[in-house]
Amino acid sequence: MSVHRSAVCRGPYGGDDDRADGTDCSDPAVFEVARQGRPPLRVCPVHLGPSLLLASRVLWPPEIILIGRP
Template structure:
């Protein structure tokens, strides 16, 4: 879990394409959401739910990995 300690939340959209500047969350990422043909999306607990619904390429059923601690 210590590898991603400095990773910041990129939710709920993941900073992709035209939404690359759309994330302003500076909380540490706690979860990593697997996506198809895209890098995994690292998110905080607040943005986990919205990222499952709004981020592009999220696998279904979702694959969520715990990468940090609160």
């Protein structure tokens, strides 16, 4: 889990770079959501639910990995 301690939340829409829209949350990422053909989406607890519904290419059923602690 220590590898991702500096990861920042990218939710809920799943922007892939620092300039992506909808990624203004500066909380640390706690979960990683698997996506098809895209890098995993790292999100905070607040954006976990919305990212499952709104982010592009989220696998269903979702694959969620705990990468940190709130």
